[in-house]
Amino acid sequence: MRVLYTFILMVLTGTICLGQSSISKGDSLRREGKLEAAIIAYKEEYKQTKQWKTGYNLACVYALTFQKDSAYQYLNMALKEDNSLWALADSDLYALIDDPRWSAIEESQLKRYQEHHGKLMQPEYARKLLRIIIRDQALDYYIDQAKSYFMKEGTAPQWYYPLGAYKEQIIEENYKTMQQLLEIYGWPKYSMVGELAADAPLLVINHHKDDAVRKEYLTQIKQSCIDQEGSCMEYAKIQDRVLVNDNELQIYGMQFRYNAQRVLEPFPIIDPEYVDQRRAEIGLEPLKEYLKRKIKYDWNVVQLKE
The missing domain is CATH 1.25.40 (Serine Threonine Protein Phosphatase 5, Tetratricopeptide repeat)
Structure with missing residues (x-):
């Protein structure tokens, strides 16, 4: 299992x-x-x-x-x-x-x-x-x-x-x-190793089986996103995965599940009518576009702004 x-x-x-x-x-x-x-x-x-x-x-x-x-x-x-x-x-x-x-x-x-x-x-x-x-x-x-x-x-x-x-x-x-590598070189930055290479730790952390690993590095990952020295896309994935695994509502709509018809859909999202506003704040495309491209899912929640 x-x-x-x-x-x-x-x-x-x-x-x-x-x-x-x-x-x-x-x-x-x-x-x-x-x-x-x-x-x-x-x-x-x-x-x-x-x-x-x-x-x-x-x-x-x-x-x-x-x-x-x-x-x-x-x-x-x-x-x-x-x-x-x-x-x-x-x-x-x-x-x-x-x-x-x-x-x-x-x-x-x-x-x-x-x-x-x-x-x-x-x-x-x-x-x-x-x-x-x-x-x-x-x-x-x-x-x-x-x-x-x-x-x-x-x-x-x-x-x-x-x-x-x-x-x-x-x-x-x-x-x-x-x-x-982190012990030897420190946390990688876009300005030091390029955008592709700098995202390596984020992929490894997101795919690790232990949520404690994601929680340990989440603050650093978020700061790199804010400083434009790391991927905000990967930050959103990791943040949402931590929340979903804790049985909480996700923030950005980045985590999916299979429904009873074996069709992928996003896990429930907190205040879904404001999800695009939250995504825009860290430079992500609207969720409707992302879900259509990523899993061919039609997201039709009307979006609001505060």
Whole structure:
């Protein structure tokens, strides 16, 4: 039951290959869990267009099927056109990070990023934080497949249980690594390591099984949000999760549950007619837009302002 409970939490709290403006055949097949067919589709698309994003998505699917050599082949080609740090935090590439070739990917991408966006004050800290993110999101593709199965069948698939147990192990190990990094470098800031890397502790804390961990860091997380040195989105998720787990009404509408029809809906919200005002105060989009995009839920509570 413990592993099943963890599965439900993974579904409710959510996560972070590369999105494109339109859904291709390869994208659709990947989402359906048909990875070998997705490889064929992406290869055909890449042959025709030579677009680096298609090559990147092909690398992701090769990594998801643990075909590492092919994944590295297309990843190295794609990243020549990408000056972001996204690949260093992309969980679809999790199978690659213990390969000796991954360090070269990290080094070249950090260099490319800094050439285009300015020098990071703590680049080594950023690298280590990005590794935390990719581990935090590890196995999420397969867990999403389990979520789809659960929504259809009402129960987790048998093959999910070892994944759920392994995911818990990764989360606990990641938390210990995070504590060590915080002791050495201090709390990360956007201005020091970049926005993507700085949010690593928030993801680890939000996904930890113990609410005491979230409560311990909540003040720091909130202050980083206020100072614009950390994610207000992740702060809202963590704040609401603490409240929901204490059987209290959430503030921002960031935590979801399955109803009797196995449809996701937000947990009850305090003064729901003012939720958009509270969200706007920390820079979040209206809840109606968020819920429609996140879980395809129609939120129709008329909003007021004090």
